[in-house]
Amino acid sequence: MSHPATAVASTDAPSRSAEPRLVARIRDDAEAIDVAHKLAAELAREASERDRERRLPWAELERYVRSGLWGITVPKEYGGAGVSNVTLAQVTAIIAEADGSLGQIPQNHFYAVEIIRVNGSEAQKRFYFDRVLQGDRFGNALAEIGTKNSAERKTRLTKDDTEDGAGYRINGRKFYATGALYANWVPTSAIGDDGVQQLALVPRDAAGLTIVDDWSGFGQRTTGSGSAIFDNVRVPADAVLGFQASFDRPTTVGPLAQILHAAIDLGIARAAYNDLIRFVSTRSRPWIDSGVERAGDDPLTIREVGDLTVQLHAAEALVDRAGLKVDLAAANPTADTVAAASIAVAESRVLTNNVSLAAGSKLFELAGTQSTLAENNLDRHWRNARTHTLHDPVRWKYHAIGNYYLNDKKPPRHGAI
Known part of the structure; x- marks a missing residue:
């Protein structure tokens, strides 16, 4: 048995599509976080140039894959690190802070790994998890345009x-x-x-x-x-x-997809926040009525930075809390645990949505006109946040959260809660 254009790989699993890469094998959660921080430092160096020139990150993706981070959700019994969803979200946010696009590209890869974990046969798990650990990456072909809503499929x-x-x-x-x-x-x-x-x-x-x-x-x-x-x-x-079986019964497929989106927004928010701090501290001028010499000493600017900092730290805390809820649901997937995970993730998505947009906007408000110059390319943070947060509307997350706590209504099970 084989794919039309590929050779047979085994007698009981689909055939392989690429030669193995030299891929590191990450052992546990702590190592995943450490590797992510080191890799992010490399990926951040030309992130602005890649965005400005729309230079596709082939080399950067290869380094990302070879780091072993694309294999961290493969369960331990199949040779992976089987990291927690808290760690997965943290890794995603770390990479998205370095480069919002690179943070998003593996979102559907981890989504596919989760579907295989939840719905795959034993042969499929053995084959595809091994391929992931050897460096294969999943993309996606899920959504369509021209349909009556985002869930309809014509394919x-x-x-x-x-x-x-x-x-x-x-x-x-x-x-x-x-x-x-x-x-x-x-x-x-x-x-x-x-x-x-x-x-x-x-x-x-x-x-x-x-x-x-x-x-x-x-x-x-x-x-x-x-x-x-x-x-x-x-x-x-x-x-x-x-x-469809991923949603006909309680599984963590939907919450996992959504916590990755929250983590991407969180990383983008951190990037904008850090550039705001850097620019105001080193290049901005104080407003003439402030009576201070440095923009960083302007009391109204200080107040706005304090408010944004609280929003960012609250978003970080809710993402971690959501990851814990998803971990609980993965260990014991029932209607109640999956609903609780979905709602916790929705809460985190509300805050990460809002703070990513706020940070991208406040950057210019507080940094001043110089920050809008094209050579700075600081608008990439707001552009990334505005584009990514349109994945599914935050207004419906407020509705799901309110209905859950007020009326004890479980949210619908699909990938967009």
């Missing part, structure tokens, strides 16, 4: 059994395919003949799959969140697993 998965074995054909078009451009595998959501949504793990080089680099968003410029076109793409049956 179809049609049964196609041949003499080579059981399989399917995929036809459709996706957008917001973050990471697919850089991926070895493109997890693709499609509706089967029975009307149920499935996830097909498609090799990036599969015949009939075209990835188009047509992402033109003003923020998150180098995420590669463009189009994926499927023209009669064939996948073997054992490369398909349940997707």
Whole structure:
């Protein structure tokens, strides 16, 4: 059994799509945090230039993968570190602080790993987790445009059994395919003949799959969140697993997806906050009525920085709290624990949404006109935050939170709570 354009890898698992890289093997949570900090220092150096020039981060992504960080959620029993969701969120925020786009690119990779953990067969887990530990990365082909809402799918998965074995054909078009451009595998959501949504793990080089680099968003410029076109793409049956099943029963797939979004916003907020502090401390001038010599001594500026600092630290605390709730739900996935995790993550997303936008805006308000000069490229923080926070509307998170506490209503189970 094999993919059309690849060789057979084993008798009981889908075939491999790339040669192994020399990838570090991270052992535990503490090592993951340490590696993330060291890597972030490297990734931050040319982050502004990459954004300004829309220079795709191929080399940076390779260093990121080789660091071992893309494998940290593989469970321990399959050779990974099996880090907590608290640690996963912290690692994501650390990288997103260095570069908002690089922080977002593996979001769907970790999402795919979680779906495999929750819904995959034993053979799928053994095969794909091994590939991740050897350096393969997942992208995504989930969302579509031109549908009546963000959950509707038109892409179809049609049964196609041949003499080579059981399989399917995929036809459709996706957008917001973050990471697919850089991926070895493109997890693709499609509706089967029975009307149920499935996830097909498609090799990036599969015949009939075209990835188009047509992402033109003003923020998150180098995420590669463009189009994926499927023209009669064939996948073997054992490369398909349940997707809708992730939400038909209580699982942590939705909360995990959302805490990663919160962590990305948190990292972007930290980057804007740090640039605000640096600029005001070293380059800004005090307002003429303040009576002080330094912008950093302006009492009204001090007050605004204090307020923003409280917002940032509160967001950090809620992300950590949400990670603990997701960990509890992962260990014991029930309707109650998953609902509690979803609500905790929604609370963290409210604050990270708000502080990322506030930090990107306050930077200019407090730093002054000099900070808007193009050579500084400080607008990338607000552009990144504004683009990423549109993933799903924060106004509905307020509704889910209020309904949970006031009316004891559990939130709907999908990837956008």
